[in-house]
Amino acid sequence: MMANQIQKPVSSTHAQDDTLSRLNQTDLLGKIFRRQSAVHTVWANRKARIGMVILGIFILVAIIGPWISPYSLNNTGFTVSEPPSFAHWLGTTQSGQDVLTQLLYGTRISMLVGFIAGAITIAIALIVGFLAGYFSGWIDDVLSLLMNVMLVLPGLPLMIVIAAYIPSHGIWEIILVMSLTGWAFGGRTLRAQMLTLSRQDYVVAARFAGESPITIIFREILPNMLSYIIANFFGAVTGAILAEAGLEFLGLGNPSITSWGTMIYWAQNGDALLNGQWAWVLAPGLCIALLATSLTLINFGIDAIANPRLQED
């Protein structure tokens, strides 16, 4: 050992570099391993596993739906108001469209609206929650009050009033209305989490070491509350999908696009149930419920990461 050191004094910096890079490597490996074990924890949870499989199927359908649908979406030439049959598994609509085709096409729009609205919602929640939780004092007081007020105002009636006044009812308007009214719940949870984490020793240490707030938030705090953020994101998506369906059901969406919500709207308008066309009404609702359930089930697994007491074998 000694001889070695004496023999190659020049390469000492090199060796240091080497250990440094090796250190970094193990750190990286550790991170990957940790992440894998996080995925593993979620996957190990039986409920979360079921949820991930269902979600996977929906994502697949959203991508390939138009190719696997039996007919074209624009084909309105079928016998109108048919109950389910071999040619039309879920029947036809009042205007002569195939319901299964609509359902497969609608998956893409419904999921897109849900996930985009969920993402915007959680982005607002993150920003507000972080600001409130990191900079305590008057910023926290003001933002917390804002969140508490938003939380107690009933969401759907507020969305309805806003949506009723909007002159054009496109997808983006609906997304915007849902995001602006739905962020408070996530904001409050993330604020609480932020508050706890920003009092941790390593964050205080980083602050004393002169790191900027941005660096601290993104490098020290964010990675440690990822599970909370994802859980809240899924919660926000669930809320958005349900709210979208509700608004479209009331006719406040854009009835000319094909999504699960507008399908139910048209079915209800066409008195589908009373004509015995149960599939037209029940299938899109079942999809909404299955998708929302899959996200809730995955959250069971994510909760288990954040809260080991909820962990299962």
Place this chain on the structure above:
Amino acid sequence: MRFILRKLGFLVLTVWVAITLNFIIPRLMPGNPAEAMMAKYAQQGPVPPQQEKALELMLGLPTGSLWQQYWGYVVNIIHGNFGVSYSFFPESVLSVILQAMPWTLTLVGLVTILQFVVGTLLGVYAAWHRGKKFDSIATVLFSFTSAFPYFWIALALIYFLAFIAHWFPISGGYSGSLSPSLNLPFIESVVYHSILPAITIFITGIGGSLLGMRNNMINTLGEDYIFLARAEGLKSKTVAIRYAARNAMLPIVTNFAMSLGLVVGGSLLMETVFAYPGMGYLMSTAISNQDYPLLQTLFLFITISVLLANFAADMVTGILDPRVRKGAAR
């Protein structure tokens, strides 16, 4: 006392926010729905001048400065002057809403409390027998039922229990051959018509109560004092109810208040499906007729009911938990 004052202050603040939002929203929107609205009224027939003024203030017809408009609007609201309804012309918005309100308050209020109590008790049971059969089935089943849109459950119930089985009426709040009065046949008819709507709220709401209580209870069961209570050899029923459930209850009451907004929103959609003569059905009538005064006033009434219920829940938490009362636990 300070606790009550603080909560009272919050109540006043939130009511003010709701009233102000109601004032701002029509004025923020592009286009001019107010003028179109007034033109529609003009076709219906003469509107009394006082009502016309109230409508202008609510819808945002530019007369006077914004501040004057706002002041006039608030004064009108305090006087209960919300204008006339377009869809029920020439009835005033207030009288239309007051007719619908008891229907929603009784049905939604009663069933919400019922599902909360039953769901919480089942949650205690599931958490105590965690991982056993009931727990596994209940958690998956209720995450599934609570994921259904309210109106979908309503549609499914109508199809299977009313349309196919003919057990219940398809829609409405009472039999069309009866006129509303306080006699036995009418009350029977009301109860009979409210069963399916009640089941809808119960099914969709109970999942949240059960799962919330279960997860909280599991957390509480991990605490040291539970461990100690068990080690002391107390009966497991005593530990479950007196030690664990009591402490797990506290955040749940707050959660109940938070979820109330969701329940109310869902019930509005449910009423639309059943054509149940409450505020939700009224709201969808207002939407399809673009009856903005009715819609806005409904929003105000619904919001204020939710805020009052929230205030009540806060008071209950304060009674149950001295830490909240003294402001120590924030």
